[in-house]
């Protein structure tokens with residue numbers, strides 16, 4: 001390492017990655033749930049990326065190889081969409097998985113585990129989703145639905161084990177986001193609690209991770225941490241003008257669009273855990 005990775009180093013790294021997204025405008029194919037399509041596409045566009053919500057199996061051989069990254073989210077999974085997810089994940093592009101409500105059913109858990117075997121670069125979930133995936137459990141009563149019933153710290157050991165067994169970077173979102181490749185653990189401490197009151201903010205930040213990887217595929221751990229920190233920072237700035245979840249959604253997207261170098265380098269809170 002040329003330079004010690006201080007907080008200031010991470011601020012510069014986050015700015016470099018956001019700048020790369022703005023300059024390269026990576027094409028990100030999103031096979032995502034019906035709830036999240038709008039906020040994910042708007043978050044990607046505001047950040048400078050180019051989203052495409054295509055999920056028809058017959059289009060994947062032509063379209064997916066031309067994408068810079070792929071985003072797959074099982075939130076409104078159906079049997080019809082699973083073949084498209086498999087095909088897009090197997091198209092040779094770097095891709096990111098959001099295992100929404102992984103424990104909701106045996107079918108969904110099987111689908112998530114099958115997709116995980118197709119080597120995503122990053123998996124981003126809330127703590128309950130990462131705990132369920134790591135234990136391959138779809139039966140525990142503590143797993144409700146799309147919202148987490150655990151704090152992110154409770155899933156940290158599970159995230160490390162899942163990263164080692166899958167080869168993916170695992171990101172657990174929450175008040176503090178944890179990002180690990182199974183050896184190193186980064187924390188990203190940006191964001192505001194009100195973000196949990198907007199549906200599909202988690203889905204949107206996973207899409208943003210795919211955009212960061214599309215712009216620079218060299219370091220999935222850094223891409224995931226910087227995307228989470230930048231999305232959280234946009235939430236903090238948005239909260240200064242918001243009156244509740246609906247206006248926060250609008251102000252967060254505006255803030256993401258307007259982020260400048262000074263704000264990012266001084267505002268991003270990423271640290272390497274000892």
Ligand SMILES: Nc1ncnc2c1ncn2[C@@H]1O[C@H](COP(=O)(O)OP(=O)(O)OP(=O)(O)O)[C@@H](O)[C@H]1O
Pocket residue numbers: 100125126127146147148173174175176177190191192193194195196198199200201202203204205228231232
């Ligand atoms: N208590 C909190 N304080 C600050 N930021 C938070 C808090 N909880 C969540 N966030 C942020 O909100 C975003 C969404 O994370 P969350 O864990 O709620 O995802 P999720 O449960 O998968 O959401 P969804 O399924 O609705 O998409 C992330 O950027 C995360 O960092």
Ligand SMILES: Cc1ncsc1CCO
Pocket residue numbers: 033035036075076100146199200202203
């Ligand atoms: C509410 C909801 N249901 C399935 S996906 C989704 C969006 C948040 O994950």
Ligand SMILES: [Mg+2]
Pocket residue numbers: 098100101125126146202203
């Ligand atoms: Mg989610």
